[in-house]
Amino acid sequence: MLSVVTFLPLLVCVALMLLPGRFPERAYLWVWITTAAVELALITALWAGFDSQGGMQYEQRVRWIPGAGVSYHVGIDGLSLPLVALTCVLFLAVAVYSLRESSRVRPYVCLFLFLQTASLGLFIALDLILFFVFFDLSIVGMFFVIAGWGHGERARAAALKFFLYTFIGSLALLLGFIGLYLAADPHTFDIVDLTRTNPLAGHGVYASLVLLAIGVGMAVKTPAVPFHTWLPPAHTEAPAAGSAILAAVLLKMGTYGFVRIAMPLLPGSWRHYALAIVIVGVVSVVYGALVALAQTDFKRMIAYTSVNHMGYIILAVGAAGALAGTDAQARSLAVTGAVTQMVSHGLITGALFLLAGVLYDRGQTYEIDAYSGLAAHAPRFAAVTGIAAFASLGIPGFSGFIAEFQIFTGSLASQAIATAIAVTGILITAALFLRALRAMLLGAPRLPPSVHTTGFGDLKGREAVSSIALLALALVIGIAPRWLLDVIEPASRTVTDLVAR
Amino acid sequence: MNENLAALIPELALLGAAVIGLLAGSWLPRRRQWIVAVLAAAACTAGLAATSITMATGREQTVFSNAFAVDTATNAGRLTVLGALLLVITMSVETVQGHKRETEYWVLLLLTGAGTLALLGANDLLMLFAAYLLASIPAYALAAFTKDNSGTEAALKYYLMGALLGTTMLAGAALFYGAGHSTLYRELRHALPDAPYGLVAVALVAVLAGLLFKAGAVPAHFWVPDVTDGAPAPVAAYVTTLPKIGALIAGYRLLHQALPDSDVNWPLLLAVLAAVTMTLGNLAAFFQTSARRLLAYSTISQVGYLLMALAVATRTDLAQQSLLFYLAAYAATNLGAFAVVTALPAARHLKDYRGLAHRQPGLAAVLVVCLLGLVGTPPTGIFLGKLEIFSATIDGGYTWLAVLAVANTVASLFYYLRWLAPLFTHANPGPAPAQAVFGCWAAATACTAGVIALALGLAGGAVLPYGMGNLLP
Numbered sequence: 001m002l003s004v005v006t007f008l009p010l011l012v013c014v015a016l017m018l019l020p021g022r023f024p025e026r027a028y029l030w031v032w033i034t035t036a037a038v039e040l041a042l043i044t045a046l047w048a049g050f051d052s053q054g055g056m057q058y059e060q061r062v063r064w065i066p067g068a069g070v071s072y073h074v075g076i077d078g079l080s081l082p083l084v085a086l087t088c089v090l091f092l093a094v095a096v097y098s099l100r101e102s103s104r105v106r107p108y109v110c111l112f113l114f115l116q117t118a119s120l121g122l123f124i125a126l127d128l129i130l131f132f133v134f135f136d137l138s139i140v141g142m143f144f145v146i147a148g149w150g151h152g153e154r155a156r157a158a159a160l161k162f163f164l165y166t167f168i169g170s171l172a173l174l175l176g177f178i179g180l181y182l183a184a185d186p187h188t189f190d191i192v193d194l195t196r197t198n199p200l201a202g203h204g205v206y207a208s209l210v211l212l213a214i215g216v217g218m219a220v221k222t223p224a225v226p227f228h229t230w231l232p233p234a235h236t237e238a239p240a241a242g243s244a245i246l247a248a249v250l251l252k253m254g255t256y257g258f259v260r261i262a263m264p265l266l267p268g269s270w271r272h273y274a275l276a277i278v279i280v281g282v283v284s285v286v287y288g289a290l291v292a293l294a295q296t297d298f299k300r301m302i303a304y305t306s307v308n309h310m311g312y313i314i315l316a317v318g319a320a321g322a323l324a325g326t327d328a329q330a331r332s333l334a335v336t337g338a339v340t341q342m343v344s345h346g347l348i349t350g351a352l353f354l355l356a357g358v359l360y361d362r363g364q365t366y367e368i369d370a371y372s373g374l375a376a377h378a379p380r381f382a383a384v385t386g387i388a389a390f391a392s393l394g395i396p397g398f399s400g401f402i403a404e405f406q407i408f409t410g411s412l413a414s415q416a417i418a419t420a421i422a423v424t425g426i427l428i429t430a431a432l433f434l435r436a437l438r439a440m441l442l443g444a445p446r447l448p449p450s451v452h453t454t455g456f457g458d459l460k461g462r463e464a465v466s467s468i469a470l471l472a473l474a475l476v477i478g479i480a481p482r483w484l485l486d487v488i489e490p491a492s493r494t495v496t497d498l499v500a501r
Numbered sequence: 502m503n504e505n506l507a508a509l510i511p512e513l514a515l516l517g518a519a520v521i522g523l524l525a526g527s528w529l530p531r532r533r534q535w536i537v538a539v540l541a542a543a544a545c546t547a548g549l550a551a552t553s554i555t556m557a558t559g560r561e562q563t564v565f566s567n568a569f570a571v572d573t574a575t576n577a578g579r580l581t582v583l584g585a586l587l588l589v590i591t592m593s594v595e596t597v598q599g600h601k602r603e604t605e606y607w608v609l610l611l612l613t614g615a616g617t618l619a620l621l622g623a624n625d626l627l628m629l630f631a632a633y634l635l636a637s638i639p640a641y642a643l644a645a646f647t648k649d650n651s652g653t654e655a656a657l658k659y660y661l662m663g664a665l666l667g668t669t670m671l672a673g674a675a676l677f678y679g680a681g682h683s684t685l686y687r688e689l690r691h692a693l694p695d696a697p698y699g700l701v702a703v704a705l706v707a708v709l710a711g712l713l714f715k716a717g718a719v720p721a722h723f724w725v726p727d728v729t730d731g732a733p734a735p736v737a738a739y740v741t742t743l744p745k746i747g748a749l750i751a752g753y754r755l756l757h758q759a760l761p762d763s764d765v766n767w768p769l770l771l772a773v774l775a776a777v778t779m780t781l782g783n784l785a786a787f788f789q790t791s792a793r794r795l796l797a798y799s800t801i802s803q804v805g806y807l808l809m810a811l812a813v814a815t816r817t818d819l820a821q822q823s824l825l826f827y828l829a830a831y832a833a834t835n836l837g838a839f840a841v842v843t844a845l846p847a848a849r850h851l852k853d854y855r856g857l858a859h860r861q862p863g864l865a866a867v868l869v870v871c872l873l874g875l876v877g878t879p880p881t882g883i884f885l886g887k888l889e890i891f892s893a894t895i896d897g898g899y900t901w902l903a904v905l906a907v908a909n910t911v912a913s914l915f916y917y918l919r920w921l922a923p924l925f926t927h928a929n930p931g932p933a934p935a936q937a938v939f940g941c942w943a944a945a946t947a948c949t950a951g952v953i954a955l956a957l958g959l960a961g962g963a964v965l966p967y968g969m970g971n972l973l974p
Contacts, residue, residue, distance in 0.1 A: 065962035067822065067969070068889060129888065133879035140878060148925050156922055160915075167914055171907040178892050178903070 002058045002074050005042045005084075006120045009035055009091075013113035016106060025105040029098060032109045036092035039116070043088045050081060052487045055494070056192070059126070069181060069188040073126040078491025079259055079339055080123045082484060083252055086346045087123065089473065090248045091116045094241045097354050097466040101241075108149060112241070115141040119249045123256060128177040128189040131261070132170065135221075138250055139166045145242040146234060158237035165220055165230035173217030173257075179210035180265060195264045195498065202268070211269040214262050215277075221254030224314055225284045228307045235303035236366065240357020243299070247306050248350035252342045255313045259335060263317065264498040270321045271499065277318030278411075282418045284311030289428035293435075299356045299366040301436060302349065305392060308425050309345045309400075312407050313338045315422055319411035321499055327413070328496055334410025335492035336485060337403050343484065344399035344474060348391045351470040355385050358463050362456050363448045368436055373445035377456040382441045384459060384467055389433040391474050394426050399477035503564050508555070508571045511548030511579050512618045518544030519611035526604025534603040538590060541607045545587045548618075552579045556967070563973050567685055568625040570754070573970030577825040578621035578750045580967075584953075585742055585832040586614045588946055592840045593735035595940030606646060610739065613639040620715075620747030624758065624973075626674040626684040626708070629751055633670060633711055636747055637663045640740055644732040655731030659724045659740075666714040666721055673707025676700055677759075686758040687974040693763045702765045708755065709770075715748035717741065718804045719778040726785075729797035734846065737793060738839030741800040746828050749807050753824055757814045758972060771812035772902050779805025779909045786916045790850055792842055795916060796835075799875055802913060803831055806906055810890050813897025820897065822968030823889030829964070830874075830882030830957045837871035837950030844943035848935040855923040856930025861938060865924050867951035872917045874954045877910055882957030885965075 012035045016028060050057060059075035076084060094112065101108055118141055122134035139162075147159035181189050183199040183206070200207040220227040235243050263270050270277075288307030295301040316338035320331040358381060360366055375382035391398035404426065411419045447456055459467075477484055506513065522537040529536060555561075556576050563570045589610065597606045616636025623629040641663065645656030678684055680700045681692035693701055714721040717740075729737040760767060782802030789795040810824035841864050848854055858865040874881035887910070894903040930936075938944050957964060 063962060065885065065965060067962065067965035068885065068892075070962070129879075133884075136879050136884075140873065144925065147922055153928075156926075160918060160922065163918065164911065164914060168911045171910055174888070174891070175895075175903065175907055178888070178895055181892060182896050 001046065002076065002124050003060060005039060005046065006074070006117055006124060008039060008042075009113040010117040013110045013117070016110055016113070025102065028105050028109045029095070029101065032113065033092070033095045033099070035113065036088070036095040036116070040088045040092050043085050046076070047081060047085060050076070050487065052078060053490055056126070068129075069186070069190070070129045071127055071190060072130060073190055073192070074124040074130070075126050076124055078487045078489070079256070079495070081487055082339060082343045083123045083256055084120055086252070086343050087116065087119045087249050089470070090245060090346060090350050093350065093354070093466040093470055094244055096462050097244075097357070098241050099462045103149065111141055111145055111148075112245070115145070115245060119253075122253055126191045128180065128191060128194075128261070131191075131257075132174055132177060135173065135253060136167075136170050138253065139163060139170065142242065142246060142250060146238045149239040149242065150237040155237040158233035162230050162234040165227070169217040169220030169227070172213045172220075176210045176213030176217065179206070179213065191261065191265070198265070198267065198501070200266055200268070207266060207269045208273070211262065211266045211273065214257070214266070218254040218257040218262065219280065221257070222251060222310045222314065223254070223307060224280050224311065225287045225307065228284070228288070231307065232300050232303045235353070236297065236299050240354055240360065243353040243357070244350040247303075247353055248346035251306060251310060252346060255310060255317070255338065255342055258314070258317045259338065259495055263321070263495055267499045267501055271323060274318050274321030277321065278315055278415050278418045281311050281314030281316075281318050282422050284308065284314060285422045285425035286428075289425045289432070293428055293432040296368055297366045298359060298368050298436060298440070299353070301368075301432060302352050302356060305429055305432070306345070306349055308429060309341065309349070311425065312404055312422065313341050315411055315415070315418065316341070316407040319415045319418075320496055322414040323500060328493075328500070330410050330413040331496040331500075332410070332489070332493045333406050335495050336488050337406030337410055339488045339492065340399065340477075340481070340484065341403035341407060344403045344477065347470045347474040348388060348398070348400060351388045351467040352392060354463065354467045354470075355381070355388060358459065362451055364450050365448050367448075368439050370448040371440045371446065372443045373441070374456060375441045376445045377447070378458040380459045380464060384464070384471070386437055386441065387471055388467070389437055391471060393430045393433045397475065397478045399474040399481070402478055402481050503562060505562065505564050508560070508562055508564050509569070510551035511583060512615050514544040514547045514551070515611045515615035515618065519608045519615065522604060522611065523608045526608065529604070531599060531601065531603070535598070537604045537607045538594065541611050542587060542590050544611065545583045545590070548583045549580065552576050552583070561973060563624060567687060567974070568628045569622045570624045570973040571622060572973040573968065574750050574754060574821065574825060574972055575622040577967055578746055578828070579618060581829045581832050582614065582617050582621070582743055582746050585746070585836060586610070588836045588840070588950055589735055589739050589743070592738065592836070592843050592943045592946035594942035596733050596735050596843065602646070606643070609639040609643050613637075613643065613739070614743065617743050617747035620751040623751050624686050624754065626677055629708075629755070630667075630671055630674055630711075632747070632751070633667060633715065636715065636744060637667065640744065643736045644728050644740065646736060647733055651731035652733070655724070655728040659728050662714060662721065662724050666710045669707045670711025673704045673710070676704035676707065680704060686755065689759040690761065690974070693760060698764055701763055705760065705765060705767060706770075709752065712748045712752045712755075713774070715744040716752070716804050716807075717745060717801055718774060718808060719781050719801065722778070722782070722801050725801055726794050726797040729800075730791060730793045734793070734839060734843040737797075738836055738843065741797065741839070742832050742835050745800070745804060745807070746832060749804075749811065749824065749828065752811055753814055753821070754972060756811060758974060761815045768812050768816065768897075771808055772899050775805050775808035775812055776902060776905050777805075778802070778808060779906060783909050783912045786913070789916065790852070792849060792851055792854065792920065795851070795920065796838055796842065799913065799917070800835060802909060803835070803875065805909070806887065806890060807831070809894045809899070809902055809906060812899060812902065813893050816897035817893050819889060819893035821972075822965060823886065823893045825968035826961070826965055827883065827886030827890055830886045830954065833950050833953040833957060834871050834874040834881065834883055837867055837947055837954050838875065840943055840947035840950055841868050841871070844939050844947055845936060846939050847937065848931065851920050851923070853931040853935040854920065855926055857936055858924045859927075859930070860933070860936045864938070864944060864947060867947045868924065869921060870951045870955055872921050876914050876917050880955070880958040882954050882961065885958050885961040889965075
């Protein structure tokens, strides 16, 4: 069942590529939307049948490369199910948003279908090599999206930078995985087996090096300061749909790796270096927010707020590893907050990037100074952007508040100073969003020279549906989060127990 | 004494086909010389079938006073070499079709192929040297096949280096004989630990010189870019793929069988050679503008990764299967990339490949698979090979080498992407004549090799166990 969900987009992708003859471009897009909708329906069915107390479910294990200790092992639990669902929601939103795409539609649709398989596969993988395969495939897919549909020649440089950074990260990851593999007896890459046997317990320096390799790999993808420099150019040059997927789904791969691999497989080292992880998290929070404040480019600004938002997650997972002065409930709360933040950031930032795409579509620039008084031209656009910005800065009522509240409550007990510093991040984010909103939406109407003749068109159906749907989901989570938290909480208790052993 | 000729069917099939082909070629009219090509392909197929039967029935043995071993490494190497030779034959069809020396081409290819096969099982220093000569001399002639300036220069460089290092290798064999009073690996194994340290060290370095030349590893790599650039494209594909397989398996056997108990610290020597080879190959490839020279340096860096398995030959059980699997994956991937180059003979520079994805989507797809494969992106075969070789290296205690290899892998990405990214561009594509496909055989070979390169990664579980098994003394 899980494999069907994962590989259905790839099958459709192969079918589209092999199909002889030319179809109207719109047909490909409708095939894509249908596939994404079917995926969402399937994952909803999976969720309905999911027992939140049942641990790992829908497991499937097939021998793949037994000689190398690699198996095709997939399954979902409370950590991966929300992310799998998020992936399906985001890809459907992006498919709807792309309905008017006109440039080389067939390869565009195929690439996104391929990316969906890679993303889903990563979140359900229970084997380190399987995880790595999908990790790298997602990099390859996104490279071609940025290089092929980005904004001109600079896009290729940004794509190369993105590829180089994340590929270096993935190879560091591979070294760490090999370290785990060789420590286990018998040698295996299976995450469940490795979690059970905890092969690196008491391996001092060796375990630290493995954690360093895995930590760097995940931190590049997340991205955490100081490995974040690939993110702003990649986001700025990517097409809107690519940015949304990159921010909402691909960045989660790094933080998901922390809770799925680094914490349960290396509990001793994780506890030992918890303070260092907390510091990286806090630095990402504050630095990301400050740099975002200094941006004059709307999309770059959102990109830097991603660094800030992902910093909260790192703070939380670090705090969950610090045992001193904390109880199990607080640590579990921090992990729950981290997973909720992954979902919340995916929904809200995904919507923000789609809206930034609308902005570029009308004005051919992301410069904040180029726009003024958009609320007069495009009231719907202004309203939705305003809501998205408020949701992103963590206003109560949206999912961001639930997530950040849990993170801060869970982290405060053990890391009071770090948490206090991290809270300033919210303040700065609020300031930068309000400043951007005031400059672009309010004031005397002014547009970039290129759009004087046509005017600034308001949100169209497909643009409104995709961004509003994402924000509506964030609102639902913000008001009635139990259905989501019920799934995450048992899993985060398991993770905190594993780290504490 | 075992003199079972049936154990040598693959080698004899290639030699027999070469002799028959040469005789037949003298009588065949030029338009019917393709018959020799069919004969060559049939010989490869017969060799593949014989090897499969040997593997299925487990008839492992050493023949002719233990000078030649037919065991796991030989059989796995034979499958790779013969399969790769078939691909080289099919990609050469258009290049030599109707050429006045077409028969000679096929015969030389068969002879050097037979030499490569002989390298695989060499269990004796004299056998090793004879195989070295049989593999090398026809290859010199092939490099100069078109008789043009660049080809002649390449062949001369290739020949001079080969002759020099071949003599060095022979001198090394003589020193080994002096140190161990034998040329058989099984006897050297017991005699060398008592032999003078310096003598064994010098002898080893001298014998390795010849093998490094065949493999195209630093410091014997200078011929690689010139031959790759100057020789016909299928010959370039041949010399950068098959001799490496022969030399690396021969080197593995030598180190594993003759020197396991010696005091000479050869693991460190091999580790340093591996490190220098992969780094130098990568650095030199960085700013190449010619597609073939770029591939040439990329093959040098690939030898660096392969040498890692030799460095840990006796230190971990993973070394052998990782080496054999990586060689198979490398052969398919490298031949795929060269088949694309063969299919587009007019596109010599990277800029000629701009926009290829729109004119030749199939070839562009093969190039994507093969170049990303050479980087080691999953799920291609080389990814699995790299995974195994890195695991073996770390297990063998050379973590620094594995880290360096990872750093090199990242660096290699830079030049492979420099070739790949423009394939998909729309702005000023390469000239249309440069992107005209030469013929369907080369294109079909490219697709086949690309599929194999991918399949080896996906179905690696089924292939990997064939690399496990003891070497016969």
